[in-house]
Amino acid sequence: MDKKSTIGFILIGLVLIAWMWIQTPPAGQRPPARAHDSTATVAAAPDTVPTPPRQAPSPQALPADSTGRFFAHLARGQEKTLIIKTDLYTAEVTTRGGLIRKWELNAFQTWDKHPVHLLDYESGGDLSLLFTSSDGRLVNTRGLYFQSDFPAGKTVELHGTDSAVVTLTLPVGEGKAIVKNYVFTNGRYSFDAETIFRNCGDVLANYEYQVIWETGLRFAEANSVDEANFAKAFAYSGGELADLDASSLTETPERDFTGNTSWVAARTKYFAIALIPEPNVSQGGFLQGRRTAQPNKGVHESYSLALKMPYRGRPVESTRVTVFLGPLDFDVVKSYNRGLDQMMSLGAAWIIRPISEYVMLPLFSFLRWLIPNYGIIIILFSIIIKVVLHPLTKTSMKSMKQMQALQPMMAEIREKHKDDPQRMNQQIMNLYKEYGVNPASGCLPLLLQMPILFALYAVFSSAIQLRQANFFGWIHDLSIPDVIVTLPFTIPLFGISKISGLALAMGVTMFVQQKMTVTDPRQKAMVWMMPVMMTLLFNNFPSGLNLYYFVFNLLSIGQQMWMNKTHGNEPLRKVDPKKRSGGLMARISRDLPKLKQ
Secondary structure (H helix, E strand, O other): OOHHHHHHHHHHHHHHHHHHHHHOOOOOOOOOOOOOOOOOOOOOOOOOOOOOOOOOOOOOOOOHHHOHHHHHHHOOOOOOEEEEEOOOEEEEEEOEOOEEEEEEEEEEEOOOOOEEEOOOHHHOOEOEEEEEEOOOOEEEHHHOEOEOOOOOOEEEEOOOOOEEEEEEEEEEEOOEEEEEEEEEEOOOOEEEEEEEEEOOOOOEOOOEEEEEEOOOOOOOOOOHHHHHHHOEEEEEEOOEEEEEOOOOOOOOOEEEEEOOEEEEEEEOOOEEEEEEEOOOOOOEEEEEEEEEEEHHHEEEEEEEEEEEEEOOOOOEEEEEEEEEEEEOOHHHHHOOOOOHHHHOOOOOOOOHHHHHHHHHHHHHHHHHHHOOOHHHHHHHHHHHHHHHHHHHHHHHHHHHHHHHHHHHHHHHHHHHOOOOHHHHHHHHHHHHHHHOOOOOOOOHHHHHHHHHHHHHHHHHHHOHHHOOOOOEOOEOOOOOOOEEEEEEEEEOOOOEEEEEHHHHHHHHHHHHHHHHHOOOHHHHHHHHHHHHHHHHHHOOOOHHHHHHHHHHHHHHHHHHHHHHHHHOOOOOOOOOHHHOOOOHHHHHHHHHHHHOO
């Protein structure tokens, strides 16, 4: 979750607490409420998918003296390419650098309906080796020419359980070679990259080399600012997850890791690249990020990854790294059994993520199994959550009705003891006890719902299933705001220039709810203040999330009407003194009016 969304949710919580605080009749004079403003700026996206910044030079012919005596003869050569087609992706391998130059996902399109290419083709490709040679040269194999026996331009198609091995050889000298074996298997968003060193003990120095990914991932969404807010790099090292966020245009953050590193990865909003070594092999990792400005106020974030691999100088040494290049689908990344799902934005690990992972996602997947339309799934999802939360909301509504019924008697007490606040407090507390009313019971159910609110935001904001999922009419993508009007100006503070139809509809339902529940004339401002503020805040949220809350509010209005019809005329009944209980809630009830003076 990005910083602005976090601030927004904090404001939601503060507003809900303030709202329930104001709803509770005070014993004395109420202090004036303080308004809070929030900003939620979303910059316009660039007209085209931005090109990631390149941190390495173009893999063209290098000057002979820049590669030292071992690799100077490999700085020039003839390039050949091989195309691998599977059910999930189309990849291209090149002998120039021994790189993966193309990775096109078959099942996904960019915001402007082009195939999703995770690599920038113009950069020449990625996945090279970096090491120091014994003659003191820092060698990056992306600038060297490998040899291979496949015909130039050949296409290999894989189906079923087929796999293919592509061998690329860097002949260092007589009897000395660096070999890359790429193993592609149909049905997986990954391939294995095996690196073999033959008789290179006098070639490599420092007993270490690095497997590096330098050019990050291409962006694929219309709003590059929103995508950049989700972009990060990760390293799972020493049994702990660390992340790196390039949030500044003027800084290039980096992190260096020493010790057993299980994987390094980088993500955009919906896609990821991960380098996963064999267990207990890698001896470190490295992350570096860069944020650059793009046209039309857009931005791009690119991350470089590296795995530090040991080299012991033996006659033949080999290591294997699995390279994942695919969607951030929870089931897909979970299937690798290496904890890759930890880089998904599912909320805070200690309370929100368990709700997202073990409740929201399984329920979402089950409904998807039954129903093909995600808009209808979200509507059913809203109904299910409403049913589950019915006891809490019923308690809240009942408490609010009781508080409203006590208003005349409380007004009479305030008028009678207006010159004696202590006496007034005591009389109001006696009134609460006499009728068994807890002034805090209306607020507590709302607070208990906050973790669910955060979990829903996390799931609906990052679930790739909602990406470009059509509902009906103008709602053609449930993962982005549904725009019905583009304003000729920008709303100050909130940075809003486009109006979301579902956010507006949600605001209307919230206004109706306020009209039904707020009866105190002194609270008229709350009738319109909360709906307006929530509409502005939710205007830039995914339409799937706004659809959920619109339906949820409609159900709440129906529930309130039913409560008014069945319990609206129930008279207040005094509680038998023997049944009055103490405890925490009683203490809250006793102390609340004193705190609000």
